[in-house]
Structures are given as C-alpha cells and as structure tokens.
Amino acid sequence: MPDEKWYIGECKPTKERAIRKSLEKRYEVYVASMKETKVYASRNRREVERIVIPGKIFIRTTEDNLWNILLENSSIYRFMINRAASNREKGKRVFAYIRDTEMQQLQYVLDNAPNPVMITTQELSLGQKIEIMRGPLIGLKGELARIENTSYIVLKMEMGERNYVLIEISVQDIRPIEP
Numbered sequence: 001m002p003d004e005k006w007y008i009g010e011c012k013p014t015k016e017r018a019i020r021k022s023l024e025k026r027y028e029v030y031v032a033s034m035k036e037t038k039v040y041a042s043r044n045r046r047e048v049e050r051i052v053i054p055g056k057i058f059i060r061t062t063e064d065n066l067w068n069i070l071l072e073n074s075s076i077y078r079f080m081i082n083r084a085a086s087n088r089e090k091g092k093r094v095f096a097y098i099r100d101t102e103m104q105q106l107q108y109v110l111d112n113a114p115n116p117v118m119i120t121t122q123e124l125s126l127g128q129k130i131e132i133m134r135g136p137l138i139g140l141k142g143e144l145a146r147i148e149n150t151s152y153i154v155l156k157m158e159m160g161e162r163n164y165v166l167i168e169i170s171v172q173d174i175r176p177i178e179p
Helices: 016-023 064-071 100-112
Strands: 005-011 028-030 031-041 043-051 055-062 076-081 117-120 127-130 141-147 150-158 162-168 175-176
Touching: 005 016, 005 064, 005 100, 016 028, 016 055, 055 064, 064 076, 100 150, 100 162
Parallel strands: none
Antiparallel strands: 005 055, 005 076, 028 055, 031 043, 117 162, 127 141, 127 175, 141 150, 150 162
C-alpha cells in the first residue's frame, strides 16, 4: 500500500521480541537487533540476539491502524511524535516515521556489519562523505567521524529526533566521494 510507513512504537526495553511475535502475523514488524556469538565458561557457544535500539519497535502500517495497535497491545506505550511537523496551536500531532530507504539501510547494516553497531543521539562533528569499498558492507555510503582515534562510518536517521548509526570501519576499506 502506498500510504504504509515505518512507525516507531515505544515499549518496555524487555518486550521488543514478544511484541514482534504478537504483531508479525498482521503487520511487517522490525526490531533493531544483531546476532552475536556468546562464549560461556564451559566453552559453549550460543548465538544470541542483541537489541541495538532498546525500547523501540518499528511497524509498517498506515496511520489509521496505529490506534488499533495501541488498543490491542498494552506493551506498546505510544508511537513517537514528530514535534517539528506537529502544530500545537491547532492540536495536530504528526506521528514520526522512517522512510523506506532509511529502514532498508538500517536493516542491511544490522544484518551485515562485521563490528558492533552503536546508536547515539549526541551531536557529532561529521567529516567527508565516504563509501565502503571492501567487506560485507561494500557500497554503503555515509559520513566519516573520528571518535577517540577510531574511524566510524555514520548514517543519519530521523526517528522523531536525530539519531546516528555508528559502525567502526577500517580506513583502508573506504574511499572519499564527491558531495
């Protein structure tokens, strides 16, 4: 459907998987997570799912269905509001959503990143636009940021407020691109 968008539901940070399971029969649902291998003292290895954005669940639906989802699922507190687009004087609230291209990029990064992915809302001083030339994230474009002598490729996302997705990257695997 053309008017379906990825809306951001806020929930208790331990309920993301349960909400996904209950909603995935009727909606397209995404929990921002990564697979990690944990090694225990007994040398057992186990693949676990680590939630990257706790307390948030992404649901692709129409705006009309949001109230039904809230009424059916008490674990979702609310859907995020885009304060910049809302008009308080007229009482009009606009729900925050993520564009399909940004959601596809987030899913691609979380599925293929060789290093842990971090999400931050702190303001970053971003540098040159770059593209990854080698590795599992080949072709991904973003901006370069250096934090404590480590290079990161940064992807910007609008989720009600500015969020940055940080992926540690080797300088040998990137090339600068023209803006």
